[in-house]
Amino acid sequence: MAKLACNEAGYFAANEALQIMGGMGFSEEITVQYCQRRTRGWMIAGGSVEILKTKIAEGVFRRRFSQRPADSPD
Ligand SMILES: Cc1cc2nc3c(=O)[nH]c(=O)nc-3n(C[C@H](O)[C@H](O)[C@H](O)COP(=O)(O)OP(=O)(O)OC[C@H]3O[C@@H](n4cnc5c(N)ncnc54)[C@H](O)[C@@H]3O)c2cc1C
Structure with missing residues (x-):
């Protein structure tokens, strides 16, 4: 249950952060896309x-x- 909760919360947070940062969030130059891919x-x-x-x-x-x-x- 803990893994499931952390997986969904982590991916939600990283995905929201990417969306908020727009195109820059998708760039490999910053960490957000890395967090989104890792949590996924x-x-x-x-x-x-x-x-x-x-x-x-x-x-x-x-x-x-x-x-x-x-x-x-x-
Ligand atoms: C980042 C990452 C790191 C990994 N590291 C390791 C590692 O260190 N060592 C290692 O051995 N493996 C590792 N793996 C492999 C990982 O264990 C497998 O990818 C995982 O077990 C899923 O197996 P699969 O890829 O064959 O997908 P499948 O089993 O083919 O599943 C495909 C999709 O169908 C869904 N699904 C399958 N069966 C059911 C069902 N009965 N009911 C509902 N949905 C179902 C799955 O949830 C999944 O979304 C890693 C994978 C990733 C992405």
Whole structure:
């Protein structure tokens, strides 16, 4: 839950900072674009936000959920 909250809050903050700075925020000359890219990567690495939400739901409902699409053969 902590990783999910930090991933979403970190990316939100970095993305907002980039937007506020406009075109300069997108420039590689300043740190904001680096923060935006880094925080975005951590929404995938080490447990993506989708998988974390599934894991949290399993804890809340005390049951396992299939990680496969509904129309999967098994
Ligand atoms: C910045 C960065 C650093 C990394 N560092 C490392 C590292 O040091 N060591 C290492 O081993 N790997 C590392 N990785 C790889 C990382 O662990 C994988 O990218 C991650 O596990 C996701 O696997 P995947 O890329 O194959 O995406 P997939 O598993 O193919 O997923 C693609 C998308 O589908 C979603 N998805 C998949 N399954 C489900 C499901 N059942 N329900 C809902 N959504 C689903 C995912 O959330 C994701 O958005 C890194 C990745 C990044 C971006």
